Amino acid sequence: xxxxxxxxxxxxxxxxxxxxxxxxxxxxxxxxxxxxxxxxxxxxxxxxxxxxxxxxxxxxxxxxxxxxxxxxxxxxxxxxxxxxxxxxxxxxxxxxxxxxxxxxxxxxxxxxxxxxxxxxxxxxxxxxxxxxxxxxxxxxxxxxxxxxxxxxxxxxxxxxxxxxxxxxxxxxxxxxxxxxxxxxxxxxxxxxxxxxxxxxxxxxxxxxxxxxxxxxxxxxxxxxxxxxxxxxxxxxxxxxxxxxxxxxxxxxxxxxxxxxxxxxxxxxxxxxxxxxxxxxxxxxxxxxxxxxxxxxxxxxxxxxxxxxxxxxxxxxxxxxxxxxxxxxxxxxxxxxx
Amino acid sequence: xxxxxxxxxxxxxxxxxxxxxxxxxxxxxxxxxxxxxxxxxxxxxxxxxxxxxxxxxxxxxxxxxxxxxxxxxxxxxxxxxxxxxxxxxxxxxxxxxxxxxxxxxxxxxxxxxxxxxxxxxxxxxxxxxxxxxxxxxxxxxxxxxxxxxxxxxxxxxxxxxxxxxxxxxxxxxxxxxxxxxxxxxxxxxxxxxxxxxxxxxx
Numbered sequence: 001x002x003x004x005x006x007x008x009x010x011x012x013x014x015x016x017x018x019x020x021x022x023x024x025x026x027x028x029x030x031x032x033x034x035x036x037x038x039x040x041x042x043x044x045x046x047x048x049x050x051x052x053x054x055x056x057x058x059x060x061x062x063x064x065x066x067x068x069x070x071x072x073x074x075x076x077x078x079x080x081x082x083x084x085x086x087x088x089x090x091x092x093x094x095x096x097x098x099x100x101x102x103x104x105x106x107x108x109x110x111x112x113x114x115x116x117x118x119x120x121x122x123x124x125x126x127x128x129x130x131x132x133x134x135x136x137x138x139x140x141x142x143x144x145x146x147x148x149x150x151x152x153x154x155x156x157x158x159x160x161x162x163x164x165x166x167x168x169x170x171x172x173x174x175x176x177x178x179x180x181x182x183x184x185x186x187x188x189x190x191x192x193x194x195x196x197x198x199x200x201x202x203x204x205x206x207x208x209x210x211x212x213x214x215x216x217x218x219x220x221x222x223x224x225x226x227x228x229x230x231x232x233x234x235x236x237x238x239x240x241x242x243x244x245x246x247x248x249x250x251x252x253x254x255x256x257x258x259x260x261x262x263x264x265x266x267x268x269x270x271x272x273x274x275x276x277x278x279x280x281x282x283x284x285x286x287x288x289x290x291x292x293x294x295x296x297x298x299x300x301x302x303x304x305x306x307x308x309x310x311x312x313x314x315x316x317x318x319x320x321x322x323x324x325x326x327x328x329x330x331x332x333x334x335x336x337x
Numbered sequence: 338x339x340x341x342x343x344x345x346x347x348x349x350x351x352x353x354x355x356x357x358x359x360x361x362x363x364x365x366x367x368x369x370x371x372x373x374x375x376x377x378x379x380x381x382x383x384x385x386x387x388x389x390x391x392x393x394x395x396x397x398x399x400x401x402x403x404x405x406x407x408x409x410x411x412x413x414x415x416x417x418x419x420x421x422x423x424x425x426x427x428x429x430x431x432x433x434x435x436x437x438x439x440x441x442x443x444x445x446x447x448x449x450x451x452x453x454x455x456x457x458x459x460x461x462x463x464x465x466x467x468x469x470x471x472x473x474x475x476x477x478x479x480x481x482x483x484x485x486x487x488x489x490x491x492x493x494x495x496x497x498x499x500x501x502x503x504x505x506x507x508x509x510x511x512x513x514x515x516x517x518x519x520x521x522x523x524x525x526x527x528x529x530x531x532x533x534x535x536x537x538x539x
Contacts, residue, residue, distance in 0.1 A: 008340070080364075080366075083366075083367075083370070113389070114389065114469060114470070114471070115389050115390055115393050115470070115471065118390070118393035118394070118397065119393055121393075121397055122393050122396035122397045122400075122401060125396070125397055125400070125401025125402070126396070126400060126401060128401075128405055129373070129405075129408075132405070132408055132409075132412070133370070136366060136412050144412075148409070151405060151409065155402065155405055158401070175471060304514070305514075308516075
């Protein structure tokens with residue numbers, strides 16, 4: 001009995017507690033990201049944004065969530081029911097489980113995998129299934145076109161993201177996310193974005209495309225496709241897509257912070273007394289603000305331009321950068337052990 | 338160890354069941370989705386074997402890229418399911434033959450693996466001691482067998498070029514956007530400012 005408790009039940013309880021400690025704040029963050037989005041875009045367009053429900057409209061996301069929760073879930077008669085229901089769940093679960101390897105602070109990580117970055121890459125490459133399945137199962141032309149666009153887009157930009165990750169890994173010498181951050185300790189001039197500056201920009205643009213955000217939000221182009229792959233979804237099934245999309249935005253911002261902005265490290269050494277988790281969250285907020293800022297500033301890309309940018313510009317550019325970094329490391333004998 | 342054993346049986350059962358379902362379900366899209374489930378469980382088995390790098394690669398390459406293309410193609414097929422079932426008996430003997438050959442080969446491999454001493458020695462220690470998964474594989478591919486790996490890459494490159502050449506066709510009369518020309522354009526090329534006298538027009 002004691003063995004059972006010490007060997008299995010206690011670790012299980014601990015892991016569940018840790019998972020809750022990540023997931024619950026994440027869901028709250030998703031809710032308030034929608035609020036921040038409306039407030040920031042409102043400010044950019046000289047409007048007030050939500051300001052009616054609660055003080056400063058702070059209860060607006062809760063009201064929206066409640067509304068979605070109380071609505072009726074409609075499943076179209078011609079839909080492929082099983083796949084139709086699994087698709088939003090898949091999107092949501094994938095957006096959540098990727099957080100297992102994100103290091104919030106030194107040692108503050110759920111699973112310190114040796115192949116952490118590959119795990120993240122694998123999970124994000126699965127994200128396309130939720131969308132493609134939703135589009136196909138809805139059995140509607142708008143949804144299907146949206147899904148096809150989205151699938152092609154996510155697959156295309158994944159390649160440049162992968163190559164950018166490789167060039168960062170070359171300078172770090174580890175696939176472990178915590179080690180990647182540890183390689184950047186020592187202030188803002190040690191962060192990877194200084195050394196990989198062109199790739200930092202390409203990465204930001206690629207994660208915009210990867211998360212289907214403006215100006216690359218073609219999958220849900222309201223004007224042509226009504227709302228893309230999720231036209232036929234309602235109530236909680238829709239809410240799961242929505243949560244998944246925003247959780248993915250936060251995740252990609254976290255990845256950007258880990259790879260380029262020094263993760264939990266302080267920008268200046270004397271600021272080390274502030275806990276690392278706070279720096280990490282601030283960096284995520286910074287990248288998220290770029291997401292919102294871009295959405296309010298740029299018009300939507302045309303589809304062929306999007307593909308051209310991904311395949312003819314970003315792909316060769318990131319390939320060239322990988323070669324350049326590798327050559328530099330070998331020639332100057334700086335390959336990390 | 339109990340948890341590992343349970344996890345193994347879970348992954349193995351789902352992998353076998355979904356692999357069986359891949360060939361038995363009627364809807365080809367369901368087939369592809371089940372195939373993805375099979376890949377995923379195979380990745381789980383790799384993790385249990387301590388080959389986490391291979392597991393992640395399996396997910397990234399097969400699930401994340403190859404199966405997506407499968408799914409794309411299959412989704413766009415317009416298939417009459419009744420017609421598809423009709424040829425079933427005609428192809429049955431060939432299918433059974435292939436299955437038997439594959440099974441016999443697998444049995445040989447399995448028998449060889451468990452019986453020879455060399456195989457047992459490798460089995461006990463999948464990677465050299467003190468070296469991580471990624472490093473061990475990298476050393477094998479990029480140091481020990483670099484030339485073979487390079488030639489495999491060349492074969493793939495040739496295959497890719499071949500596929501592109503076979504499907505490449507130039508269409509006449511397509512207007513393409515030339516971004517460099519658009520950027521090079523100056524105001525003088527496109528705009529002409531004219532003073533229009535009142536009441537006369539141009």
